[in-house]
Amino acid sequence: MDFRTFWFCLINIILLTGSSCGLQITSTGSTSIEKASGESVKLDCEFTLAAVDSGPLDIEWSLQPSDNQKEEQVVIVYSGDRAFEHYYDPLKGRVHFNSPDPKNGDASMNIMGLKATDTGTYQCKVKKVPGIASRKFLLTVMVRPSKPRCYVEGPTQVGKDMVLRCSSVEGTQPLKYIWEKTTGNKLLPAMAVLDPVGGTMSLRNATEATSGTYRCMAQNRVGTEECMVEVNVTPPPNTAGIIAAAVICVLLALILIALILFCCCRARHKKKYEKEIAYEIREDVPPPKSRVSTARSFTSVGSQRSSLGSMSPSNLHEYVKPQYDKIPSDEYERPPSHAPVPLPSRMAGPNLSRMGAIPVMIPAQNRDGSIV
Structure with a gap:
């Protein structure tokens, strides 16, 4: 065995011995858990310490993001012999350590009243320098079927x-x-x-x-x-009976409509007849009577015309002037500008005759306007 191989084996033995004696997580349960909404779950994270682990104990539970670009969310922490359970608002009041004193080797976490939004990957990390260990859990919160x-x-x-x-x-x-x-x-x-x-x-x-x-x-x-x-499966209905009943109903409806139309037309004709009778003229109205004074005036005019031809220019002045002055002024008044101007004495009948004037007789009128 050469020198290089000897040192390689020695280092491996030291590492294996150190890892077996350092901080270890001893929980061996399933790391994939399915629970129904409303239930509770315990995520096991028990650990053991070694003599070389002399630093302060820190325990941290975090929720790993599904997107690697996002940061993990700290859920609960134990540090300095004290638990901090209000880091993550969605789980606030529903999460806590399973043991009141996690430094005794139980870093497990309980989640109460599970919701579908609690689904995710949770990590338990235990650190006591120089030892560090962690464990991950995949929690799936399922919703029960609603009543169908x-x-x-x-x-x-x-x-x-x-x-x-x-x-x-x-x-x-x-x-x-x-x-x-x-x-x-x-x-x-x-x-x-x-x-x-x-x-x-x-x-x-x-x-x-x-x-x-x-x-x-x-x-x-x-x-x-x-x-x-x-x-409840029933026999098919009587189609022929249904058709007959439908036809009868349609006929009855048509008869009823015809009867209503007949009554309406009859009532309309009766109303029209009564209206014509009410406006019928039962006796003729006699024409208005003519004024007696008018008829009398035409008679007087005729008599005056007959006598006008027998009058001579010599007595025209005596006839015209006194009759013209007797025209009543209460029913027919002429404006002052149209009042007749009396003829001068030198313009008498003989003078008018010599001047070429035609003798005209002016009829007189009564008070009621009739010519006399």
């Missing part, structure tokens, strides 16, 4: 196809659905097709023997929930 909902989809008649459905809103995958019959011979129909992942059971060409109570169980690795559904 069972129902029948499709017609529940003989010879028809139907589907029984079962589904849970919550629950950690993978979920598995199991169907079974709880009444009768407790055997599923021969034509049943099961889908344990989708939670359906198809029943084809159903018969009366298909009727009964069925139970669906939704389960995963941490829990099971179930629901019940009643199936």
Whole structure:
């Protein structure tokens, strides 16, 4: 054996002896743990110390990030003979050391009221200089299946196809659905097709023997929930009777509509007739009577015209002036600007005749406006 080989063997012996005598974690349980939400878990981390481990004891539990670029989160610490349990807010009040005095060799950690967000990789690190040891745990918090909902989809008649459905809103995958019959011979129909992942059971060409109570169980690795559904397969309905009844109903409806329309038209005609009768003129209204004074005035005008031809220009002045001055002023008053101007004495009838004027007789009027 040469010198180099001797020193290599000596160093290995020293290292093996030192590692066996230094700080060691003695827990040997599973490092992959699955728990249901709401439960509690204990992560074992028991250790032993050697005589050479003389430094202060430090225990640290941390949550390792799934992304290597992120920093680990310190969960709980024991240092200087004192425990510090409020480092990580999501676990605040739900995490503590299993032993009231971890320096006695029990660095295990308990987590109460597990949640799905507590899933992760936890590391226990124990250090007492010069000894250092660590252990990791993979904790998976699973959610129990919520109570599933069972129902029948499709017609529940003989010879028809139907589907029984079962589904849970919550629950950690993978979920598995199991169907079974709880009444009768407790055997599923021969034509049943099961889908344990989708939670359906198809029943084809159903018969009366298909009727009964069925139970669906939704389960995963941490829990099971179930629901019940009643199936009642009935004979097909009387199609001919249904059609006849439908036809009769339609005819009755048409007759009723026709009757309503007839009544409405009759009432409308009656109302129109009554309205015409109400506005009918039963006796003629006599025309308004003409004014007597007007008729009398036309008679007077005719008589005056007959006498006008016999009058000579010599007596025209005596006739016109006194009659014109007798026109009443209470019913018909002329403005002062239109008042008749009396003729001068030199403009008498003979003078007008010599000037070429035509003799005209101006009729007089009564107080009521009639010509006399």
